[in-house]
Each structure stands twice: as C-alpha cells, then as structure tokens.
Amino acid sequence: NAGVMQNPRHLVRRRGQEARLRCSPMKGHSHVYWYRQLPEEGLKFMVYLQKENIIDESGMPKERFSAEFPKEGPSILRIQQVVRGDSAAYFCASSPRLAGKHNEQFFGPGTRLTVL
C-alpha cells in the first residue's frame, strides 16, 4: 500500500508564475490536509478537504491560494502569481476518515517550492 504521494518534489517558479502542487492520498483515504512549513518554523495548517468539498480553509491566505480534491484524481494546491514569501515546503496528509482522537494523519514527503 503506497503512502501519500506528492509531486513534484521540487518546484522552482519565478515571481508572478503559477505553482500547482499535487497530492495523491493513501488508497482508501478520502480526507486530505495541506500544511505549509516556512524556513525555521513548524508546519501550519492550510486547508482540509474531502472528496469534492472544502471543509476547513481557515489557514489559507485570502488571495492567490486555492485547493481542490476532485472526485477523480489527486488533490491540487494552486498558488497564483507566486511571490518570494511563498517559498516553503508544502506537505499533504491524508486519513481514512476525519482525523481525530484515534486517527492519525499520514504525511507525504512534501513539495519544496522555491520562488526566484
């Protein structure tokens, strides 16, 4: 059973370009979480999605960032018009049901975004 997969592992963009980060959850998992880790900081929650629904986007910046988890295919985190401050590691996690007291989240290896 493959783990959470993220691609690309490394992404370089110039300021103003778009970045698309993909996350394929573990088989059978329908809950996806995105986190961002800025340099020298811990992971910060961005958004929680179930298939075709955004459940909690309280950690998403108000502009330029969007996320989706379609019925078929991976979850996508999209960053439009990237700026240098978007440079970070972006981690995706999945769980088979709502993560809570007894359900751990399984993390992918992350996508390291560098904005030039």
Place this chain on the structure above:
Amino acid sequence: DQQVKQNSPSLSVQEGRISILNCDYTNSMFDYFLWYKKYPAEGPTFLISISSIKDKNEDGRFTVFLNKSAKHLSLHIVPSQPGDSAVYFCAAYGSGNTGKLIFGQGTTLQVKP
C-alpha cells in the same frame, strides 16, 4: 499566536542517555496531543500520542508525559540512539473537530555515538 510552543530549537545527547523534549501549549481546550518525527527531505511520521485523560503513555523507548495544570508535555526517549537524530514536532488537534493539527516549531535532536 503560537498555541503550541517548543522553546528549545535543538538538543544534543550522548547515545544511550535519555533525551527529553519539551512542549508547552496555551489553549486549555486541547485534549489530544501527538509527537511527530521528521527526517530531512521527508514528511513527518507519527511517533506517539496522548489523550488529556491520561498523564503518561509509553511505547517502547518512547514515553510522553502530560501535565495539564502546567499545560506542558514532554517526550522521553531512552535509551537514545543515533537513528533518533531528527526534528521532533509536538502537535495538538485544534478546535472545531476538523482534524486540523497545530504544530510547535520543532526541536532538532542530535544523538552522538
């Protein structure tokens, strides 16, 4: 505001000795805590957890202690091994029951042979 804090950015211990990593939290509504371990260029992996109804949870070489009155938890690793060298994150489930994890800043543990 940093609701989960790890005030020690790094810790160095000798192989075979005990490693103690500390974590403080500010939100008294947190009722479940987790420790994750992270190697460079990898995602965090779950290590051990504790519910607020307990004050201790043990799993092999790893023990987590929770002091609710002090809003403090700690991870003990004994004996420490060089393979334990990694970044350790303390985390708590946020409010709203959406599974949102709130992480501390992390502590880099180095275990010297």
